Amino acid sequence: MEAQKPTFSMKDFLKLINRVNPKKGLFLLGIILSLMTSGASLLVPQFTKTLVDTSELSKIDLNMLSILLLAFAAQLIFGTIGGFLLRYVGESAVKTLREKLWDHLLKLPVSYFDQHKSGESSSRLVNDTGVIKELVTSHFPSFITGAIQLIGSMIILFFMDWKMASIMFLAVPIVALVLFPIGKIMSKIGRQLQGATADFNAEATEKLTEIRLIKASNGEPFERKNGRTFIAKIFKLGVKDAKVEAVLQPIMMTVILGLFVGILGYGAVRVQAGTLTSGSLVAFLLYLFNILMPAATFAMFFAQVQKAMGATERIEQILATSFEPAGNGTTIDVVGQTIQARDVSFYYNEDRPVLKNISFDAYPNSVIAFAGPSGGGKTTIFALLERFYEPTGGVFAINGQNIQQLDLTDWRAQIGYVSQDSAVFAGSIRENLQYGLGRTLSDEELWHGLALAYADAFVSNFPQKLETEIGERGVKLSGGQKQRIAIARAFLRNPKILMLDEATASLDSQSEEKVQRALDQLMEGRTTLVIAHRLSTIVDADQIYFIEQGEVTGHGTHHELLKTHPLYASYVNEQMVN
Numbered sequence: 001m002e003a004q005k006p007t008f009s010m011k012d013f014l015k016l017i018n019r020v021n022p023k024k025g026l027f028l029l030g031i032i033l034s035l036m037t038s039g040a041s042l043l044v045p046q047f048t049k050t051l052v053d054t055s056e057l058s059k060i061d062l063n064m065l066s067i068l069l070l071a072f073a074a075q076l077i078f079g080t081i082g083g084f085l086l087r088y089v090g091e092s093a094v095k096t097l098r099e100k101l102w103d104h105l106l107k108l109p110v111s112y113f114d115q116h117k118s119g120e121s122s123s124r125l126v127n128d129t130g131v132i133k134e135l136v137t138s139h140f141p142s143f144i145t146g147a148i149q150l151i152g153s154m155i156i157l158f159f160m161d162w163k164m165a166s167i168m169f170l171a172v173p174i175v176a177l178v179l180f181p182i183g184k185i186m187s188k189i190g191r192q193l194q195g196a197t198a199d200f201n202a203e204a205t206e207k208l209t210e211i212r213l214i215k216a217s218n219g220e221p222f223e224r225k226n227g228r229t230f231i232a233k234i235f236k237l238g239v240k241d242a243k244v245e246a247v248l249q250p251i252m253m254t255v256i257l258g259l260f261v262g263i264l265g266y267g268a269v270r271v272q273a274g275t276l277t278s279g280s281l282v283a284f285l286l287y288l289f290n291i292l293m294p295a296a297t298f299a300m301f302f303a304q305v306q307k308a309m310g311a312t313e314r315i316e317q318i319l320a321t322s323f324e325p326a327g328n329g330t331t332i333d334v335v336g337q338t339i340q341a342r343d344v345s346f347y348y349n350e351d352r353p354v355l356k357n358i359s360f361d362a363y364p365n366s367v368i369a370f371a372g373p374s375g376g377g378k379t380t381i382f383a384l385l386e387r388f389y390e391p392t393g394g395v396f397a398i399n400g401q402n403i404q405q406l407d408l409t410d411w412r413a414q415i416g417y418v419s420q421d422s423a424v425f426a427g428s429i430r431e432n433l434q435y436g437l438g439r440t441l442s443d444e445e446l447w448h449g450l451a452l453a454y455a456d457a458f459v460s461n462f463p464q465k466l467e468t469e470i471g472e473r474g475v476k477l478s479g480g481q482k483q484r485i486a487i488a489r490a491f492l493r494n495p496k497i498l499m500l501d502e503a504t505a506s507l508d509s510q511s512e513e514k515v516q517r518a519l520d521q522l523m524e525g526r527t528t529l530v531i532a533h534r535l536s537t538i539v540d541a542d543q544i545y546f547i548e549q550g551e552v553t554g555h556g557t558h559h560e561l562l563k564t565h566p567l568y569a570s571y572v573n574e575q576m577v578n
């Protein structure tokens with residue numbers, strides 16, 4: 001992700017905040033309390049002035065003292081409650097934003113994830129929302145209260161003594177002159193830093209997931225260098241940031257000290273001349289604090305606003321991407337129904353067609369096998385049936401109904417997909433078996449499923465049995481074991497349509513036999529579509545479709561095709577195992 005220049009659009013930001021429906025009442029209360037805190041902080045110097053100007057201890061007005069104490073207490077209490085309320089509103093707004101974004105991400109079509117790295121999406125979900133949270137919960141409230149303090153103090157000072165105030169106001173353009181460019185540089189660096197960190201995050205996540213490939217290919221030196229490029233970029237930006245901050249700090253200190261000395265010096269002369277009370281001088285200095293403290297945070301606020309604009313833009317991009325089409329809610333029981341493909345065409349990229357006018361009928365309780373050279377488009381047919389993508393031409397229909405119109409959840413619930421690499425999650429065997437079922441299965445049911453998949457023996461050999469953790473992507477299981485867990489999961493889902501992508505990786509003959517037996521059993525009584533890599537599957541299939549470069553070049557039974565399709569015959573001879 002490049003640190004793109006965000007369009008400075010407060011409107012988009014407010015739209016995003018409004019979209020998460022923040023608790024407006026609480027927010028208003030928080031702001032009012034914070035304003036009261038600012039108000040109290042404006043009063044304190046006035047009372048201090050009277051206190052200082054009281055020459056004798058005995059003359060101290062007790063009422064005055066108690067009002068001062070009250071102002072302190074008000075500042076403390078309102079500040080605490082107001083601060084908490086604003087923070088709470090911000091936290092809950094960001095919670096809603098994260099929930100919205102997460103829900104949205106889950107509903108995005110597979111094609112979105114083909115184009116975006118998962119590390120990038122998770123960085124938007126976690127980091128970008130974090131940036132917005134920072135702004136809403138801390139920088140924005142302190143900006144509002146700070147602005148009130150600053151403006152209020154300036155007005156009061158002017159009324160108190162316009163000559164002294166004028167000296168102070170001289171400092172305002174100086175401070176602005178220094179802060180404005182520095183703030184701009186800081187926000188630019190901040191944005192770049194954010195982008196570079198997100199890039200590093202995405203890169204590291206991706207590479208660590210493929211650690212085995214890196215090790216097996218001796219890729220460590222390359223990755224070491226690669227990682228260091230990212231780290232160096234972040235370091236360089238960090239150093240730049242440090243330089244700017246290092247310059248900013250002493251400048252601010254010098255300005256503050258200069259003003260102090262100036263006011264104190266001028267004030268002392270005026271006190272001695274009798275034109276100013278010492279109380280007024282103290283009050284002046286306190287107001288000076290009220291002005292300088294928020295002014296120092298303004299640069300940070302504007303930097304944060306810029307960052308939040310970038311984050312808003314990236315989040316908006318995700319929220320503006322349409323969901324996968326969920327259909328019109330029609331539900332169909334696919335038992336006993338034929339799945340028809342009619343002239344289905346498809347491309348991932350317009351310039352390269354992947355499927356061209358594919359037609360087939362998958363009859364209930366039969367096995368339809370797809371065979372053909374690698375890259376022909378067999379897996380793509382499955383992806384279209386799962387509705388991961390939409391055909392660019394033609395339809396898949398069931399009982400005359402385009403599957404695209406069916407309720408997506410209901411449709412997918414009727415399909416069992418056992419893929420080549422048997423997708424499993426990090427977690428226990430139990431969690432993996434009942435994933436997505438929406439109900440808790442009893443141990444008995446789980447063991448029954450495992451038994452049907454010939455997986456009960458090895459699971460019961462694990463000391464932790466069903467609670468065995470299988471590691472990220474099931475790395476703690478063997479290939480055959482992983483597949484049998486996936487098959488057991490398919491059994492437990494009891495799908496009406498079964499889609500199998502036979503593994504090409506050769507398992508040892510014993511586990512292969514077990515996997516095969518499990519699959520044979522699973523196919524029984526369902527409509528099965530299988531991408532065949534084994535001769536026995538092909539021979540037993542009711543129909544075979546031979547797919548070459550996205551086209552069906554022949555279909556029929558094994559024996560029919562052997563006779564009529566020379567390419568099929570040679571393919572079977574060369575490619576099929578067993």
Ligand SMILES: Nc1ncnc2c1ncn2[C@@H]1O[C@H](COP(=O)(O)OP(=O)(O)OP(=O)(O)O)[C@@H](O)[C@H]1O
Nearest residue numbers: 114348349354372373374375376377378379380381
């Ligand atoms: N997500 C994707 N984005 C772009 N192109 C893709 C994508 N997935 C597959 N392809 C392309 O589509 C073509 C068909 O791929 P597909 O995986 O369907 O073939 P296959 O017949 O299943 O191959 P194999 O038997 O090797 O698994 C290939 O040329 C591949 O490069």
